[in-house]
Structure formats: C-alpha cells, structure tokens
Amino acid sequence: xxxxxxxxxxxxxxxxxxxxxxxxxxxxxxxxxxxxxxxxxxxxxxxxxxxxxxxxxxxxxxxxxxxxxxxxxxxxxxxxxxxxxxxxxxxxxxxxxxxxxxxxxxxxxxxxxxxxxxxxxxxxxxxxxxxxxxxxxxxxxxxxxxxxxxxxxxxxxxxxxxxxxxxxxxxxxxxxxxxxxxxxxxxxxxxxxxxxxxxxxxxxxxxxxxxxxxxxxxxxxxxxxxxxxxxxxxxxxxxxxxxxxxxxxxxxxxxxxxxxxxxxxxxxxxxxxxxxxxxxxxxxxxxxxxxxxxxxxxxxxxxxxxxxxxxxxxxxxxxxxxxxx
Numbered sequence: 001x002x003x004x005x006x007x008x009x010x011x012x013x014x015x016x017x018x019x020x021x022x023x024x025x026x027x028x029x030x031x032x033x034x035x036x037x038x039x040x041x042x043x044x045x046x047x048x049x050x051x052x053x054x055x056x057x058x059x060x061x062x063x064x065x066x067x068x069x070x071x072x073x074x075x076x077x078x079x080x081x082x083x084x085x086x087x088x089x090x091x092x093x094x095x096x097x098x099x100x101x102x103x104x105x106x107x108x109x110x111x112x113x114x115x116x117x118x119x120x121x122x123x124x125x126x127x128x129x130x131x132x133x134x135x136x137x138x139x140x141x142x143x144x145x146x147x148x149x150x151x152x153x154x155x156x157x158x159x160x161x162x163x164x165x166x167x168x169x170x171x172x173x174x175x176x177x178x179x180x181x182x183x184x185x186x187x188x189x190x191x192x193x194x195x196x197x198x199x200x201x202x203x204x205x206x207x208x209x210x211x212x213x214x215x216x217x218x219x220x221x222x223x224x225x226x227x228x229x230x231x232x233x234x235x236x237x238x239x240x241x242x243x244x245x246x247x248x249x250x251x252x253x254x255x256x257x258x259x260x261x262x263x264x265x266x267x268x269x270x271x272x273x274x275x276x277x278x279x280x281x282x283x284x285x286x287x288x289x290x291x292x293x294x295x296x297x298x299x300x301x302x303x304x305x306x307x308x309x310x311x312x313x314x315x316x317x318x319x320x321x322x323x324x325x
C-alpha cells in the first residue's frame with residue numbers, strides 16, 4: 001500500500017528509471033543525453049496540461065476540465081495572429097492568450113458554481129463553442145499562423161544544458177507547489193474540494209475559490225498553447241486536442257483525487273516524465289497502437305487501484321474497531 005506523497009513520488013521515480021534502463025538495453029542510445037533532453041521537453045507540455053487538470057480536480061465536485069485542449073488551441077491560434085517580431089513581439093501573444101484563458105475560465109467557473117452545471121458538461125460545452133468559433137475564425141480570417149524565430153527559440157533552445165521548456169516547467173512547478181502547499185488559497189482549495197460545506201462554514205469563499213481554479217486552469221492551458229505553436233512551428237486547429245485525455249491520465253497517476261481535495265503536483269510532474277518515457281519506449285519498440293493503448297489502460301487501472309487502497313483499508317480498520325467483519 002502506498003502511504004503518503006513521498007512513497008508515490010518514490011514509486012514513480014523508480015518506474016521512470018526502470019523504463020529508461022530497460023529502454024537502453026532494448027534500444028541502444030535510448031537514454032543518451034540528446035534523447036533525454038527531447039523527452040523532458042515533451043514531458044513539459046504534458047506536465048503543464050496535467051497541472052490544469054490537477055487544479056480543476058482538486059476543486060472538487062467531480063471536476064475535470066474537458067476544455068483545456070480547445071483552450072490551448074484558442075490561445076495558440078490567437079497568440080500567433082498577434083505575435084510580433086523579436087522578443088518584444090512575444091508579449092502581445094502571451095497577453096492575448098492569457099486574456100482568452102481567463103475568459104474561458106470565468107465562463108467555466110461561473111457556470112459550475114453559479115448555475116450548478118456539472119463540470120464535465122460545462123467544460124465540454126465550452127470546448128464545443130471554442131472549436132466551432134475557431135473553425136469560423138480560420139475560414140474567414142487570413143491571420144498569421146506561423147511561429148516567429150523568437151518563439152521557436154524559446155521552445156527549442158537550452159539553458160545550462162537544460163531545455164528552456166523544462167526550465168519554464170520547473171519554475172511553474174515551484175510556484176504551483178507553493179500556492180497549493182503553503183498559501184491560504186491552496187488550503188482553501190483543498191478544503192473546498194474535500195468538503196465544500198465544511199469549508200464554507202469555516203469561512204472559505206467556496207465559489208470564488210472554484211472560479212479561480214478554473215480561471216487558472218484555462219489560463220495555463222491557453223499560455224501553453226502559445227508554447228505549442230513554437231514547438232510545432234505553426235498554429236492549427238486541434239493543436240492541443242491530443243493532450244486532453246493524457247492530462248487526465250497523468251493527474252490520476254500522480255495521485256490527484258477524482259473526488260477533489262487531494263493532490264501533489266510534484267508527483268504529477270514525475271508521472272508526466274514516466275508517461276513520456278514509456279510512450280517513447282513503446283514507439284521505439286514499434287509496438288502497434290492497439291498494444292500501446294492496452295499498456296496505457298493497464299497502467300491507469302493499476303494506479304486507480306492504488307489510489308483507492310487507503311480508503312478501503314481505512315474503512316476496513318473502522319469496521320474492525322467497531323467489531324464488524
């Protein structure tokens with residue numbers, strides 16, 4: 001049984017190392033420096049989208065943000081449309097993406113908290129509206145879709161041997177860890193997700209906390225969409241769509257509770273690395289899509305079982321203490 005966040009982090013680290021060592025034996029060169037740098041770069045995107053789901057899931061109410069893929073595409077396409085030359089040209093792109101993400105998050109959070117629309121329904125409806133709007137936009141507007149050399153350098157360069165994307169990811173992870181673990185807002189988020197009624201009675205502004213969670217989730221997704229444009233070289237419809245389901249998977253593997261109120265983003269970071277190197281190894285071994293999906297499904301089921309163990313053991317102990325069978 002896994003007890004505590006440290007044990008989960010240790011397990012995931014062991015799995016990452018195990019996959020890398022196995023890959024090096026099976027495919028020589030799999031774990032060399034260049035390959036590792038590329039895998040960390042890919043993992044950064046998955047980790048950032050996993051962060052979006054982590055915050056939404058921790059807010060409770062069976063919260064999942066199914067709009068993050070569409071929001072990333074929105075931020076990427078509109079960011080590319082207004083991006084300018086040189087480093088200064090990045091500012092309007094990221095500012096536009098941030099504004100778009102904040103609006104999407106306000107719509108999601110407002111619908112969920114004020115009108116009591118289930119998160120799955122609300123975020124799915126928002127995603128559909130965004131996708132439809134972007135189809136109209138791209139059909140009538142002849143806007144720029146190409147990444148500038150500065151944006152490409154931001155997502156493709158390195159700092160002290162580390163990919164710049166990974167450095168950005170580390171900085172974001174540090175800020176998020178502080179917000180969740182050390183700030184009053186983080187404590188309110190966990191309390192709201194665990195028991196919103198008790199949190200409200202204790203003075204937490206439950207509605208504002210949940211709205212803020214979806215605003216932060218959508219804003220990060222939209223900003224990541226701009227980074228995706230730099231990585232892919234251009235913006236296009238469906239830019240962030242492939243990260244929707246994997247963002248949920250990586251959050252679950254990282255131990256974020258689907259019921260809300262519990263999560264450890266450091267574990268989610270390691271889970272993103274694990275899923276990335278596992279995918280890379282399966283691709284290098286030329287495992288067909290059906291086989292990869294079976295392995296991913298089995299991995300997810302295993303971690304879902306692990307996530308549920310503490311609760312089952314706790315209930316069993318309670319029954320035994322009260323003389324039950």
